[in-house]
Amino acid sequence: MIGTGRTGDRDTALRLGMDAFLDLQSDPLEDAGQLDVVFDVIGGDILDRSAALVRAGGTLVTIASPPTVRPRDGQAIFFVVEPDRARLADLGRRLRDGRLRPIVGAVRTLAEAPSALAPAQRTRGKTIIRVTEDE
Missing domain, CATH: 3.40.50.720 (NAD(P)-binding Rossmann-like Domain)
Incomplete structure (x- = not known):
């Protein structure tokens, strides 16, 4: 590869x-x-x-x-990805079990989402948008 x-x-x-x-x-x-x-x-x-x-x-x-x-x-x-609840739940289990290790580049608040996802804001890894204030 x-x-x-x-x-x-x-x-x-x-x-x-x-x-x-x-x-x-x-x-x-x-x-x-x-x-x-x-x-x-x-x-x-x-x-x-x-x-x-x-x-x-x-x-x-x-x-x-x-x-x-x-x-x-x-x-x-x-290739267009369609939402699939069962597959998303499986990904959640894999994440919790440590079998899936995403590369997180940034964690932003919902208010920061538009600027965080703008093309000029290149971040290595995934950008997580935190919807609630809870950790």
């Missing part, structure tokens, strides 16, 4: 199990070679360039926006 991101994300990606890491600011994306599956969470130019990385019969999956490009001999899928 090959992870991508910024320089500061390298150690985290490798610790989470990536075999290799490409810095999107300094490494050519094309260095990834031909891949069976490309999972895009960024969109835009990165999504467009990722289509060329998909091997014949492979799949480009994006959660950023519906794909405007398709791999030459593969497929492109826009």
Whole structure:
């Protein structure tokens, strides 16, 4: 598996199990070679360039926006997550049991949510919005 991101994300990606890491600011994306599956969470130019990385019969999956490009001999899928109470409850159990360890980058109040989630406020990890004052 090959992870991508910024320089500061390298150690985290490798610790989470990536075999290799490409810095999107300094490494050519094309260095990834031909891949069976490309999972895009960024969109835009990165999504467009990722289509060329998909091997014949492979799949480009994006959660950023519906794909405007398709791999030459593969497929492109826009993956939208739908709420599912049972799966969310399972994730909660995994979190409490320690089987799921999210990377929390920031915890903000509900009043801070708009600014905390603005594109200019990049935080490594998940941003948690605290809805109540209770700990």
